[in-house]
Amino acid sequence: MSRPQRRDGVVGNTFEIPSRGMFLKPKSEIIILHYVNFDLTQIFIEMEYTELINARESIRNYDPTRKVPQDKLDRILNAGRIAPSACNYQPWKFLVVSSGTMLEKVSSSYPREWFKDAPHILIIVGFKDLAWKRKYDGYNSIETDIAIAMTHMILAAENEGIGTCWIEAYDPAVLRNVLNLIDNQVVYGITPLGYPKPGFKKSLVKNRKSLEEIVEYL
Numbered sequence: 001m002s003r004p005q006r007r008d009g010v011v012g013n014t015f016e017i018p019s020r021g022m023f024l025k026p027k028s029e030i031i032i033l034h035y036v037n038f039d040l041t042q043i044f045i046e047m048e049y050t051e052l053i054n055a056r057e058s059i060r061n062y063d064p065t066r067k068v069p070q071d072k073l074d075r076i077l078n079a080g081r082i083a084p085s086a087c088n089y090q091p092w093k094f095l096v097v098s099s100g101t102m103l104e105k106v107s108s109s110y111p112r113e114w115f116k117d118a119p120h121i122l123i124i125v126g127f128k129d130l131a132w133k134r135k136y137d138g139y140n141s142i143e144t145d146i147a148i149a150m151t152h153m154i155l156a157a158e159n160e161g162i163g164t165c166w167i168e169a170y171d172p173a174v175l176r177n178v179l180n181l182i183d184n185q186v187v188y189g190i191t192p193l194g195y196p197k198p199g200f201k202k203s204l205v206k207n208r209k210s211l212e213e214i215v216e217y218l
Contacts, residue, residue, distance in 0.1 A: 052155060059202075061163070061200045072162060073120070076156045080092075089132055094124055108178075109190075123187055124187070128140060128142045150189045162195065
């Protein structure tokens, strides 16, 4: 089947699909309408990558009453599943904490009031003994592998309009006890997943070093 043609029109500050009457924000507001299939039963939306990485920021504001739909969670988790890892060993497991009892227990590892509001917490558990090791010096790739997977998922979450905040300042002993981890399992990163409370606005400010400060051409 050939790729369907783009069928969008601009109405004021929105994009319109005339036959369905559905409206989306324009490119200047990050969301871009791309293609719909022939029977118009689905709409495919994606951010332009440079806009996505500039829009993403750590969110410390969550609406505890608003769960993330399962289809969005699945797409976020799949982004982690397809992340590259050294020798493709994939030495990880993704835990999604959503029940009230477990959220209370897990949030005790990072006692911040805003963190307690998160409707979901994503935890990446790594298997250090299953990760690739460099033969020259024994370097273990586990933290690099986990960082790549986490990056995939937080960017996928941003693409879905879901807030994240990559956290490392948790108490690992608390998490180990709460999650009943075995010896070869180590938590390497956690993030809340959820929607901000009504009225929340991003800062959209990136305080980063300039390219001149961090790049050297050899």
